[in-house]
Amino acid sequence: MSGNSSGADVPQEQKAGWASFLKSLAHMTGDLSSMTAPPFILSPVSLTEFPAYWCEHPGLFAAISEGSTPQERMERVLRWFICTLKGQYTTRNEKMGSEKKPLNPVLGEVFYGVWPDQGGRGETRLIVEQVSHHPPITAYYIENEKAGVALQGHSGQKTSFTGTSINVKQSGHALLTVKPKSGGQETYLITLPKLRIEGIVWGSPYVELTDSSAIQSSTGYTAAIDYKGKGYFTGKSHSFKATLSHGSKTLQNYEGTWTGISTVGKGPTVFLDSSSPKEEVTVQPVEQQGEWESRRFWQKVAQGIRTGNYDEAAKEKTRIENDQRQRRRDEVAEGTSWQLVHFTHVDSDPEYQKLSNMLHDKLTPAHEDAYIFKG
Template sequence: MDHKSVGSRVRDLAKFLSTVQGDLSNITGPPHLLASSSVTEVGHCWAQRPSIFAAPALESDPEKRMLLVLKWFLVALRSQLYIGSSGSTKSSIKKPLNAFLGELFLASWTDPEKKCTTSLVSEQVSHHPPVTAMHVYDREHGIRSTGYARVEMSFNGTVNIKQVGHAVLHIDRFEEDYLMPLLDAKVRGILSGCMYPEVLGTYSIVGSSGYQADIRFSGEGMIRGKRNSFEARIFHRDDERQQTLYEVKGCWSEGGWKVRDPRMGETVEVYEIDAPENQPVPMVVDTLADQDPWESRKAWEGVFKGMREGDMRMVLNEKSRVEQAQRRMRQEEKERGVEWEPLFFKSVQPEEHEVWFRLTEGMPGMKLHGERTKGVWKPDLAKIESAQRPFRQGVTPLGYTEW
């Protein structure tokens, strides 16, 4: 990218942000700042390394299972937060497309060497407020993760990203649950034209086995001064001394981290993010010809084609076509008294979420915020198992063809 294009893009971004007040999550932004993917696709980060996802289900030692759950969480961060940069920390992150109500993303990943397969079902279950629900599972190894998130973005000189929601990882073999946090982040580097995410603060992964992982994130300008740094420790909550069983320190976006057992004074693992053996396996998504109109890549086909060809007029026209159709559909539903029903997820009242209350007992400050996400979203496993195209008869993202 030359200096002129960098300057131009920075000016465009600064001009755009200066006109925005409040929540940015439903605002599109200049076309060249958009990622060639939708919000519904972001969940691929949790599924793209099947052997790491399955590993806790194969480990009989509970403290090592917690360490493997923490590893899965950390490994997913770069793909999760460096959106639109192909996972590279050298490229500027971009904003994914705002998903429309009912948008779906379905994919799978298979590691033939480790004989593991993960699948992802993601759905935009609400538009006002925007809520995305997702379900990642490995049926053979009996492990699954379900989560939902409302993303709130604001600008006060820095783009602030706040996620409302959570995820739960369940392992059938041990009847264990792990409560996974959703991270807040700041987008830095706006003036340089190469934006990057920074996570700050402390988060906890809580397991029903009694083990817990606390992760403290830091970044540039902090005491250590290194971008995307973290320190984590694993302990058992019933231990009065809360002895540290494992320490994990490093960087989640590049380089990697070391795992140390302080009881033995030994390093038990060194994880290198860019090592060939740690790369994601290929994602399998049905061809566009075979996809349903509600699937993300099919629905936004024209937008992504415009991005590939550098045709911003096509990008804007195709985006507008979908967005205007969605507004018409909401108006028609209102006039006819029709309430939209998600395909693969259902909302339950917060008080019905037994796992949450069991795992957060004795942890002050933990709250579900169901009123901000239209309840707690859980997968309808029977519908996921029996899903067949076409997913919705008589209606596409462009409007109702049958009433």
């Protein structure tokens, strides 16, 4: 996916609104998350659905615990993590033609899904809850109980406009718990990469990952991942280079593209082929969902976006936003606060602290608070 210089992706009737939006971007300082984007660039999908991208390769997720040594399990964690990036950042809106701005979740919005058992490895389930609106934070829990793997985390975004790009700093982190087949338990801290959204000027946005992220294992293994676009490492977009180490000893390098083929070192051995088919999460039919479940909650807005009825989508979206503002005002007046259903906020997570202390400072998230799954 890439931008084009013709601006052809901007619908004719939306060009005036798009020009106004770009002008607003150019003069905006600070976080852009609260800005209202023109309807044609909106995705029909809420941000609460995005944690599903962590497990669109449920077989690789389940196979982590089958590694016979701590190093092999770390390599499996790295392979699984890299395979999640293509779905998360470049194929989210293939049906819509280019990257779109997801719908901002409302406080209390939830999303549930499963990946059915395949190959006897067990079913994988997903639970997501929007735990904060200002700032927007999404918490998630993914577990395959039979395989002995569970992922818990939260994420938010801080966005800013620079030149012709939108820069996105992802806040939060994820903790992966693994129960090896040989016994015991391991944990892995996963930090999140930064994003740069290009193609904004032409109305055809696409995502590139930048800077670094890391995976730290309780067994002492560390994977540091550097992301670069065109002209770095392979000279291709979406390039990465990962270094696996234990203490001060470098054990192995992996490089390639996180949207395609990566290899062990510079050799011919394939580490991962990210073009392998992904498995969409299975969700209950909309009519069977609760009123706070994402697809039912945003049904009319999504329908308007998909059919090009942007006026109807905008009208329904405004109604939802006004209703949420009134709910917050009522809570203030009554001296109450929204009660989370699936997660509990903690100021400090001991497991996070332990693993982050093993990481280099620049690869560690700035905040150590977390949202713990209640079970």
